Amino acid sequence: MIKVGVVGGSGYTGSELLRLLVNHPEVEVKVVTSRKYEGKKIWSLHKFLKGFFDLEFKSPDIRYFDDCDLVFLAVPHGEAMRYAPEFLDAGLKVIDLSADYRLDKKTFEEVYEKEHIGYREAVYGLPEIHRDEIKKADLVANPGCYPTGAILAVAPLAEKELIDRVVFDSKSGITGAGVSPTDFTHYPNLHEAIVPYKVTNHRHYWEMVQELGRFQGDIKISFTPQVFPGSRGILTNAHTFLRGELELEEVAEIYERFYDGCPFIRLQDSIRLSYVRGSNFCDIAFFVGTDRVVVSSAIDNLVKGASGQAIQNMNIMFGLDERAGLYFPPLFP
Ligand SMILES: NC(=O)C1=CN([C@@H]2O[C@H](COP(=O)(O)OP(=O)(O)OC[C@H]3O[C@@H](n4cnc5c(N)ncnc54)[C@H](OP(=O)(O)O)[C@@H]3O)[C@@H](O)[C@H]2O)C=CC1
Numbered sequence: 001m002i003k004v005g006v007v008g009g010s011g012y013t014g015s016e017l018l019r020l021l022v023n024h025p026e027v028e029v030k031v032v033t034s035r036k037y038e039g040k041k042i043w044s045l046h047k048f049l050k051g052f053f054d055l056e057f058k059s060p061d062i063r064y065f066d067d068c069d070l071v072f073l074a075v076p077h078g079e080a081m082r083y084a085p086e087f088l089d090a091g092l093k094v095i096d097l098s099a100d101y102r103l104d105k106k107t108f109e110e111v112y113e114k115e116h117i118g119y120r121e122a123v124y125g126l127p128e129i130h131r132d133e134i135k136k137a138d139l140v141a142n143p144g145c146y147p148t149g150a151i152l153a154v155a156p157l158a159e160k161e162l163i164d165r166v167v168f169d170s171k172s173g174i175t176g177a178g179v180s181p182t183d184f185t186h187y188p189n190l191h192e193a194i195v196p197y198k199v200t201n202h203r204h205y206w207e208m209v210q211e212l213g214r215f216q217g218d219i220k221i222s223f224t225p226q227v228f229p230g231s232r233g234i235l236t237n238a239h240t241f242l243r244g245e246l247e248l249e250e251v252a253e254i255y256e257r258f259y260d261g262c263p264f265i266r267l268q269d270s271i272r273l274s275y276v277r278g279s280n281f282c283d284i285a286f287f288v289g290t291d292r293v294v295v296s297s298a299i300d301n302l303v304k305g306a307s308g309q310a311i312q313n314m315n316i317m318f319g320l321d322e323r324a325g326l327y328f329p330p331l332f333p
């Protein structure tokens, strides 16, 4: 069994990790931290997990992780960098769900406007692109939720260097903003609304530039995030302006080839968030128009956009079947 710990177990991605790990055949959860709920039973906070975990929350102190092989850092960006080096030096593998290790140091410091105090080289944990590097990694930087849906939507076209410009129009459920309430997430400010924010300057743009740039350095990228009044899911419409023209069959062949052997990518003729809810799937559909190809992707932000992808990465790091603990149908409708 792989023995794992979770730092940040009182938050949304932390509790989602626990929900998913309940059914993992090769994992034992040894320690889960919360500073706020230290000493309390996990189920007394996460009542939906009652009957599945009898552990108490611990403080995030490395001595509790003695017995662990791997730790998931499910803490805000700027905080994970305080933990990762210590765990790595103690011989644990680390999967960081925050943004701290996704970009090179210089870009991180510019985009996040803070000094990186614990920089290490990491592998960007998008298995459909970096599977071979993830196998050998000790530190995996789990991608942001928006970049996961966006990059997966157009990577096959970028690999063929077919893109002139791509405009990602993305809509996210509100759990993307984390467990702490704010004005932004306050019910009257969000219900019956779709709210664009950071319309031209969201930090996730830089992950898209980095990862799509590995295939095609000169793509012009725009990204417009929005939230809708639902809990889970990110729907992205990628308006992709190509350098030449492609027929639907050609696009289909490019995607089928690129995603051959990727169990969590499903090519569909139409997509909905409800087709992926609660699951690790990324559904992709494409529509060929007169001046563009529109590629739509749907993910659950807490699963393929965070905790499910983190477990997929763990499976790959430990030589398990990538699907272990994760291959089940979504919750529809
Ligand atoms: N929500 C989403 O859809 C996604 C989130 N992410 C990223 O994953 C990370 C976690 O996100 P999410 O679960 O939504 O966040 P939440 O705000 O819901 O939870 C954050 C958790 O971190 C803990 N925490 C905060 N500061 C510290 C610290 N200094 N030391 C130890 N623990 C700390 C908190 O617990 P306590 O205060 O009790 O100790 C809390 O449990 C973030 O970096 C986020 O950006 C990535 C992809 C998608």
Ligand SMILES: CC(=O)N[C@@H](CCC(=O)OP(=O)(O)O)C(=O)O
Residues within 6 Å of the ligand: 077, 097, 098, 099, 143, 144, 145, 146, 172, 173, 174, 175, 176, 177, 178, 225, 227
């Ligand atoms: C709806 C919402 O607020 N979403 C978050 C992104 C969630 C995520 O993936 O964030 P990390 O890069 O921090 O991991 C945001 O826009 O900042």
